[in-house]
Amino acid sequence: MNLRETIIVNLKDRSYEIIIEEGLVEHWCREIKAVTKAERVFVIVDENVLGLHGERFRATLEASGLRWEIIPFRAEERYKNLETVSFLYDQLTEKKAHRHEPLVAVGGGIVGDVAGFVAATYQRGVPVIQFPTTLLAQVDSSIGGKVGIDHREGKNLIGSFYQPRAVLIDPGLLDTLPRREFLNGLAEVIKYGFIADPEILDFLLAEDGLKKGLSGQKRIRLIARCAGIKAAVVSQDEREAGYRMILNYGHTTGHAIEKVTGYSAVSHGQAVAVGMIVAAEMAHHLGKLNRDDVELHRRVISRAGLPIKLPQVEISALLEAMLLDKKYGTSNRFVLLEEVGRPVVVEGVPEEIVVKSLLATQEE
Ligand SMILES: NC(=O)c1ccc[n+]([C@@H]2O[C@H](COP(=O)([O-])OP(=O)(O)OC[C@H]3O[C@@H](n4cnc5c(N)ncnc54)[C@H](O)[C@@H]3O)[C@@H](O)[C@H]2O)c1
Missing domain, CATH: 3.40.50.1970 (Rossmann fold)
Known part of the structure; x- marks a missing residue:
């Protein structure tokens, strides 16, 4: 059966x-x-x-x-x-x-x-x-x-x-x-791990075959866990009045990266992966997330075969693209973590912290 x-x-x-x-x-x-x-x-x-x-x-x-x-x-x-x-x-x-x-x-x-x-x-x-x-x-x-x-x-x-x-x-x-498409989905799986279910992160770190793909019952269970989180969030806030925004973890920066790099050089999954690291750095600089949890982002993302650094992009272009993101509102607004599994929406992050966090993901 x-x-x-x-x-x-x-x-x-x-x-x-x-x-x-x-x-x-x-x-x-x-x-x-x-x-x-x-x-x-x-x-x-x-x-x-x-x-x-x-x-x-x-x-x-x-x-x-x-x-x-x-x-x-x-x-x-x-x-x-x-x-x-x-x-x-x-x-x-x-x-x-x-x-x-x-x-x-x-x-x-x-x-x-x-x-x-x-x-x-x-x-x-x-x-x-x-x-x-x-x-x-x-x-x-x-x-x-x-x-x-x-x-x-x-x-x-x-x-x-x-x-x-x-x-x-x-x-x-x-x-x-194709693998590139698998990785686009995997970035969202990682997102669910960070915003709602740290056991997903443990599973990803323990899984040897992750870079090749997943199969069997483990794959069904992982998809079910993620679908369950999405279903629960949507059931609480169907029209994104507030809570549903947590699903945008890593996406404000991710969308900006995709835009600035022309929607082809960097895939959606790669952009969201780096976006989550930027969010983790920001949360750390704001006194929310501890350094170990920032490094946990880097470990899980690299383990999945996604990048933790970006090719050189103009920081000013990224900042401008973030302001144009329709989810951004009038002042800047990011989904950040108080701790793993506890997301909050933060408005008005000081620009120097945004810049410092972006710089932490730039390749030398
Ligand atoms: N509605 C939402 O809540 C929501 C959320 C996230 C993203 N999106 C949208 O989803 C789109 C991206 O979706 P996607 O990543 O699934 O991309 P996609 O629909 O472009 O599919 C990616 C590629 O995979 C191929 N493909 C699909 N299934 C395949 C299979 N089983 N085997 C082999 N190849 C297969 C497709 O032909 C395509 O080339 C974007 O337009 C984005 O805006 C919507």
């Missing part, structure tokens, strides 16, 4: 389950039938993922007795825009999609965000089921209902909160994930 973990996102009448099971891809239609009464589904899928796993998807759909349409698109950040949304609306109207017929978003965070946005707006809202296929999407982006697209003025500027009917996770799909 496959190990199966179920987590509830508790949002009253919009509550839903996250189901995590190795081999779920063989019977995912059963879960879809359990949460919607529809007889036809629209599978909106990343072209790459369809190429890698399409035969298995089709076999399950075929056996399910459901009617189905597969709509692939090129899930790249540069296509996370209104044009793709418009293409998807066209496909749905051509196929006469009815408002009770669900969309199933199969892919990484890009598919989840775009298909979720289409689901939120097509015919004023149709059901969506998230079926994430990257580690980042399985532990983070598929849960919590943030959906949206990019605008030329900034990433994720257009969007909404729109909760899925279910999140279906098959960790086995990660076996084909």
Whole structure:
């Protein structure tokens, strides 16, 4: 019997389950039938993922007795825009999609965000089921209902909160994930360890095979722990009025690094990893985090194969990019740790401390 973990996102009448099971891809239609009464589904899928796993998807759909349409698109950040949304609306109207017929978003965070946005707006809202296929999407982006697209003025500027009917996770799909993408997800796993669950950090430090990837029951348990933290945070603060901000640990600096380095030289995971070290240094200089816990950041991050230093970047450019980050507000605002597992949102960190902390991650 496959190990199966179920987590509830508790949002009253919009509550839903996250189901995590190795081999779920063989019977995912059963879960879809359990949460919607529809007889036809629209599978909106990343072209790459369809190429890698399409035969298995089709076999399950075929056996399910459901009617189905597969709509692939090129899930790249540069296509996370209104044009793709418009293409998807066209496909749905051509196929006469009815408002009770669900969309199933199969892919990484890009598919989840775009298909979720289409689901939120097509015919004023149709059901969506998230079926994430990257580690980042399985532990983070598929849960919590943030959906949206990019605008030329900034990433994720257009969007909404729109909760899925279910999140279906098959960790086995990660076996084909490139290492760079695995590391993007691992940076979020580390984030959960620091903000909420130090046992995740112990697990990561003890795990020999971490640089290559993870498998089996350990992988399911790790994904379930992270998904459980995300579910609990979202259940308390669905619309990011306050508490949900803790999920941005390492991200204010991380976003600035990505922006200043042009969104390609440094991956999201690498930027967030360095961002967490900057946050740890800041917390230390503010008298919150002790030096051992700052060094714990460096140990866990290096152990995972993520960087603890950045190539030389202009500090002034980073400071400016941080001010432009939409989560930053009027004065500066960072998620910092009082201690491991105890995050706080701190406003108005003195610029000299921000600069000192950034300098601690610069390569000589
Ligand atoms: N909604 C949220 O709460 C939230 C949170 C974090 C990030 N995001 C968004 O998520 C996006 C990033 O998501 P991502 O990191 O999953 O990236 P992604 O969707 O771009 O996928 C990364 C790459 O992995 C490939 N891929 C996906 N699954 C695969 C598999 N099983 N095997 C092989 N290759 C596979 C994709 O084709 C792509 O090339 C960004 O647009 C970001 O803004 C949203």
